[in-house]
Amino acid sequence: MSEPMPATQPLEPEVDDPVKAAAELLPSGATELTIPEALDLAVRMLRQDRLDGARTIFERVLQAVPDHPDALSMLGLLEHRIGRTDVGLPLMRRAIELLPDFVGFQVNLGNVLIEAGREDEALQALQRAAELAPQSADIQNNLGAVYRVMGDGNQAKASFLHALQLDPQHPRAWNNMGLLLDAVGDAEGAIRAYLTAMKVTPENSHSAFLLGTAYARLNQLERAAMVFREWMVRDPGNPQPRHMLAAVTGQDVPERASDAFVETEFDGFAASFERVLNERLAYRAPALCAELLGQCLGAPAQALVLLDAGCGTGLCGPLVAPWARELVGVDLSGGMLQRARGKGCYTRLIKAELTAFLQQHPSAWDAIVCADTLCYFGDLQAVMQAAAQALRPGAVMVYTVEALPDDGADSAALQVHGRYAHGRAHIDRVTAAAGLQLVQARRDVLRNEGGQPVNGWLVAVRRSR
Secondary structure (H helix, E strand, C coil): CCCCCCCCCCCCCCCCCHHHHHHCCCCCCCCCCCHHHHHHHHHHHCCCHHHHHHHHHHHHHHHHHHCCCHHHHEEEEEHHCCHHHHHHHHHHHHHHHHHCCCHHHHHHHHHHHHHHHCCHHHHHHHHHHHHHHCCCCHHHHHHHHHHCCCHHHHHEEEEEEEHHHHCCHHHHHHHHHHHHHHHCCHHHHHHHHHHHHHHHHCCHHHHHHHHHHHHHHHCCCCHHHHHHHHHHHHCCCCCCHHHHHHHHCCCCCCEEHHHHHHHHHHHHHHHHHHHHHHHHCCHHHHHHHHHHHHHHHHCCCCEEEEECCHHHHHHHHHHHHEEEEEEEEEEECCCHHHHHHCCCCCCCCEEEHHHHHCCCCCCCCCEEEEEECCEEECCCHHHHHHHHHHHEEEEEEEEEEEECCCCCCCCCEECCCCCEEECHHHHHHHHCCCCEEEEEHHHHHEECCEEEEEEEEEEEEEECC
16 A cells, blocks of 8 residues: 555545535634635635535635636645546646646646556656746655556666655655565565654654555564554544554454554555555456446346446446446445546445344345455354345345455455455355355455455355255
């Protein structure tokens, strides 16, 4: 997982009234705002995850001043955040046409383009930003991250070194240097870089995660545990170090990852999720699930009510939409759901915990697809029982889990990377206990991680007619 490069953070779905929300943020006694005051208010609302209110203000500014560059750029950024990058990019490019020498617009454009997987265009924007601000360590760090995604390790290293020459205390550049070294097999060098990042900013959660997981991959579990314990002391309200400590020590292992852990983990990962999985980890689970679903359902006819359980950013959605008359996505991460909205294929997107959601929707679904969600559950009995109740008679569920080496293990185990792996015997038992019929269960490679394949189970079950 790379250090996040976007200039923005993922947004929760907004439910409040935009006019009321804006009024709450007005200066005391103010009844009218100047355009700079309105833009400042809209940016604050954006940072507070109040998208509708921010949009209302940006659009009203543009009604008054149609080519206001700040409003254009920020509205474009907002559109990208909700998955409408194709709508947002022309707005951001128009702002640059109006102010071609303003470095902030170039940086934001470059960050949006790299998130969108358009590395060549992102590189051009960030190179222009570097010309405008040659002393910016942030821009050099982002350039290095683009080169790394493009597979140009030499240029990436040069950019990270340049960033550190400009600012030796730059934690993201140290983290990115560590990731680069880790990718070429220099695990000890990567750890030294992460340790430097921790020394520079001890409170940096991402540095702690990278350092702890690097120790864990080297099987230096005591050192990993020490990193996670110290992280817990610094940030006692953060669920991530508690979960990761359980993963590397085997102590106080939860039955499944907590709601708080899942939300924190994936809200922070939403912006770069698809790029990291698809381009660097060769992520196959959605395509495998869609292929098996098609084998179970036959030719697509857009006739079914289908649930994407743990939909994330919606990678499964376009693949299974041809079978769906109604396609519903459910996920715990509001940041992920914001990205899924941009796929344009979901009838509804709902923020909820999966087991409870299934229990609340008996006999509701003609099919359920669940790619790489149940790897955050230990014992699958409760969630499979809920799925059996939520399926209509004859309906099918397709899902993936990571695989324990022992096929005969009737168990689940929390791995050092923080996800659970399951034995084939466990899958067989919970399927039978839930009253479901096992249609297929086969081993397959779900993704690559640390240069190694991650083996999993691709499973299809059916509710009896």
